[in-house]
Amino acid sequence: DIQMTQSPSSLSASVGDRVTISCRASQGIGNYLAWFQQKPGKAPRLLIYGASTLQSGVPSKFSGSGSGTDFTLTISSLQSEDFGTYYCQHYDSYPLTFGGGTKVEIK
Amino acid sequence: EVQLLESGGGLVQPGGSLRLSCAASGFSFSGYAMTWVRQAPGKGLNWVSSISTSGGTTYYADSVKGRFTISRDNPRNTVYLQMNNLRDEDTAIYYCAKAYGGSGGFFRLIDYWGQGTLVTVSS
Numbered sequence: 353d354i355q356m357t358q359s360p361s362s363l364s365a366s367v368g369d370r371v372t373i374s375c376r377a378s379q380g381i382g383n384y385l386a387w388f389q390q391k392p393g394k395a396p397r398l399l400i401y402g403a404s405t406l407q408s409g410v411p412s413k414f415s416g417s418g419s420g421t422d423f424t425l426t427i428s429s430l431q432s433e434d435f436g437t438y439y440c441q442h443y444d445s446y447p448l449t450f451g452g453g454t455k456v457e458i459k
Numbered sequence: 460e461v462q463l464l465e466s467g468g469g470l471v472q473p474g475g476s477l478r479l480s481c482a483a484s485g486f487s488f489s490g491y492a493m494t495w496v497r498q499a500p501g502k503g504l505n506w507v508s509s510i511s512t513s514g515g516t517t518y519y520a521d522s523v524k525g526r527f528t529i530s531r532d533n534p535r536n537t538v539y540l541q542m543n544n545l546r547d548e549d550t551a552i553y554y555c556a557k558a559y560g561g562s563g564g565f566f567r568l569i570d571y572w573g574q575g576t577l578v579t580v581s582s
Contacts, residue, residue, distance in 0.1 A: 386568060386569070390504075395573060396554075396572050401568055407570065439504055443567035443569075445567075446518045447506055447521070448494075450503055450505065451503075452503050
């Protein structure tokens with residue numbers, strides 16, 4: 353099975369900060385990588401797929417990069433509504449696996 | 460607007476059974492693969508099972524293989540998860556999710572999620 357490792361597990365940043373979250377796959381997955389945002393008590397929301405393609409309706413402050421085993425999610429200018437937990441997930445093959453999550457808090 | 464409405468969760472004793480349902484609307488249900496993902500209280504996301512557009516091909520996480528069965532009824536726009544021999548560690552919110560597409564990599568990519576239904580396994 354492909355293991356997905358996210359870092360950091362949590363971060364606290366100020367409004368306006370640039371935030372970067374990393375995700376590493378235990379083996380190459382091409383660009384079959386998605387990022388989700390989950391707010392407390394809510395279902396996850398797809399932000400990015402194909403490692404770098406923004407899902408329709410997602411603000412352009414979110415961007416993704418990487419291929420193979422190393423990937424990054426960047427929030428260019430953090431806003432108060434961006435709090436929550438962010439998960440990476442590969443969809444290269446079954447079983448699908450998620451990273452452990454990065455909890456983003458606003459200072 | 461895509462809508463996924465899960466039902467069937469509840470409290471069940473270890474060894475018991477439950478059947479979850481997910482009623483879909485807002486898209487051409489028979490053209491998309493469907494998936495179940497679960498989240499234990501305070502924990503991360505874990506894929507459980509997926510099913511092809513026709514229902515002829517199914518996939519399971521090792522942790523549920525042989526105990527859970529995914530199925531779908533395309534005329535009723537509904538996907539099911541039959542859960543047997545439930546264990547304490549199956550306690551979680553179960554999310555129904557729609558695939559981005561019906562084939563290739565998009566078969567495995569999730570783009571919409573329901574709000575989830577809570578399954579609690581406890582004596």
